[in-house]
Amino acid sequence: MPLLENYSLKQLNTFGINVNAKLFANITSEEDLAEVFSNPLVKENKLLVLGGGSNMLFTRDYDGLVLKVSINGISVKEVGDDVFVTAGAGEVWDDLVKYCVSKGYAGIENLTLIPGTVGASPIQNIGAYGVEIKDVLESCTAFEIATGEIKTFSRADCEFAYRESVFKGKLKGKYIITSVTYKLSKTANVQTHYGAINTEMERREITNPTIADVSEVVAAIRVSKLPDPSTIGNAGSFFKNPIIDKTVFDELVSQFPDMPHYPAPDTRVKLAAGWLIEACGFKGIVDGNTGTWKNQALVLVNHGGATGQEVYRFSEKIINTVQQKFGVLLEREVNIL
Ligand code: FAD
Numbered sequence: 001m002p003l004l005e006n007y008s009l010k011q012l013n014t015f016g017i018n019v020n021a022k023l024f025a026n027i028t029s030e031e032d033l034a035e036v037f038s039n040p041l042v043k044e045n046k047l048l049v050l051g052g053g054s055n056m057l058f059t060r061d062y063d064g065l066v067l068k069v070s071i072n073g074i075s076v077k078e079v080g081d082d083v084f085v086t087a088g089a090g091e092v093w094d095d096l097v098k099y100c101v102s103k104g105y106a107g108i109e110n111l112t113l114i115p116g117t118v119g120a121s122p123i124q125n126i127g128a129y130g131v132e133i134k135d136v137l138e139s140c141t142a143f144e145i146a147t148g149e150i151k152t153f154s155r156a157d158c159e160f161a162y163r164e165s166v167f168k169g170k171l172k173g174k175y176i177i178t179s180v181t182y183k184l185s186k187t188a189n190v191q192t193h194y195g196a197i198n199t200e201m202e203r204r205e206i207t208n209p210t211i212a213d214v215s216e217v218v219a220a221i222r223v224s225k226l227p228d229p230s231t232i233g234n235a236g237s238f239f240k241n242p243i244i245d246k247t248v249f250d251e252l253v254s255q256f257p258d259m260p261h262y263p264a265p266d267t268r269v270k271l272a273a274g275w276l277i278e279a280c281g282f283k284g285i286v287d288g289n290t291g292t293w294k295n296q297a298l299v300l301v302n303h304g305g306a307t308g309q310e311v312y313r314f315s316e317k318i319i320n321t322v323q324q325k326f327g328v329l330l331e332r333e334v335n336i337l
């Protein structure tokens, strides 16, 4: 398998940042992985695994090897009411959602329209509208870089938390996910508790929603709030929603009673970063070629020709301002390279 040199990543990251990789290879099978890692050049270079590039900000050319995972294939096993759907890591996540919704396999309809690939879905435990991958992931298989072996991880092995997994933590950089199995159900147990879904269902006068209804409503809400990366570069939420101690929260909420907040594990409290950023006057502002999205202050955008450095510097400005006003430190959700 040839390693391509000085390869443009502009079309391979949803921020649309114009950078090149020193070396690049497209991986379509586990055999491709074995072959690439038998090349001595690989050990001399740092490595980046790339899915759809929808959670990345490149601040410079990548001085190493980029492996784009394009392993495809979907298989289904039905056991009574349960449906085990296994997908190759390179499958487009939203195509899988559409496939499952069309077949009546319930469980991932709330995750409609999230960009990216199946292989990345466990990395940050993708989540939206009341559902996270941790609720449906049965297992995943991964290529161990050090040994070339394929290992299986159960849901517990993945150590999921809000926008976290073992693959972002202690196993970072050690495995390449090759497939994921989701446990879905032929019986719909629709999750409509997220406020915005309920409101939209009521507006549409839908009282007994199907999974197709949930998928449609989630898609409509997302389109109204989030910029489409095919027209305006972005990587979704740029920061995580901060989780703070209850005592700190009690102090803050007495000053800012309108502040949205949600229960988090261990009696902590999750705040809405978008609200904090908007309250600092950043919503919809343009800063050079970058800025925040007009309908969602948590999303940083590329208005055209932005460099990764420019977006990064703007994100620092936001972090500093939010810290000064609220004493809350925002953490970037996007991977900075
Ligand atoms: P990439 O950006 O290519 O990679 C992300 C990370 O995963 C990197 O660390 C990469 O090295 C690693 N990785 C990728 N593939 C593999 C693999 N096969 N094996 C090992 N490591 C791998 N996220 C949410 O959780 N919820 C949302 O609602 C949401 N909305 C979004 C909306 C928009 C408009 C955009 C642009 C992004 C949004 N995101 C959301 C973020 C993004 O869609 C997810 O993080 C997605 O899982 C990234 O997938 P990807 O294939 O593009 O990963």
Ligand code: EPU
Binding pocket: 127, 128, 129, 130, 196, 225, 235, 236, 237, 238, 239, 240, 241, 260, 272, 273, 274, 275, 276, 278, 283, 295, 296, 297, 298, 333
């Ligand atoms: N809000 C504002 N101003 C804003 C944005 C949001 O006041 O500019 C307020 C909203 O009014 C609401 C609260 O903040 O009260 C939460 O907003 P929203 O429902 O839009 O969700 P979010 O917390 O901003 C999170 C995820 C999204 C996910 C949505 C839906 C994170 C970091 N982001 O956003 O995920 O789609 O919930 O579940 O957890 C992503 O990770 O890239 C992403 C888009």
